[in-house]
Amino acid sequence: MPGCAAAAPDSRVRARVLIRPKQGILDAQGQTVERALPALGFEGVSNVRIGRLIELEVEDPARIREMCERLLANPLIEDYEVSLEER
């Protein structure tokens, strides 16, 4: 039946995962950028934190958190935030 297959490409959900270093964890990349900005003439920048943006299409969005725990993020040192966008 058209439109009924769970695995049809148009049943996929586009998801975005934002991954950030946990509060209190050293963010070496962020510190490096924060120190480099004034040398380039950009003053007045603080609290630079650098994380990852992961965008993906999934058939089963309920499993994204598990993917984060097991592969996408390092839950010891990173927090993650998942948002979904129906197609």
Place this chain on the structure above:
Amino acid sequence: MPGCAAAAPDSRVRARVLIRPKQGILDAQGQTVERALPALGFEGVSNVRIGRLIELEVEDPARIREMCERLLANPLIEDYEVSLEER
């Protein structure tokens, strides 16, 4: 005068920059993750793209695009998207 100094910490704007590999540019990290997921039991995932999330506080949000062009992103191979959040 309290609250009037342009450089007061509470005049800072929190900004988020999302940086993505441009369409058509090889995303080696994304491909690696996409290939690793089935081996961990996660089927039905496609179009994985991995970029960076940069969060920062700035006095002058008008300069963020210039920061992206010069330091935060590589405009030859990456697109960036800036969003602001007043405090």
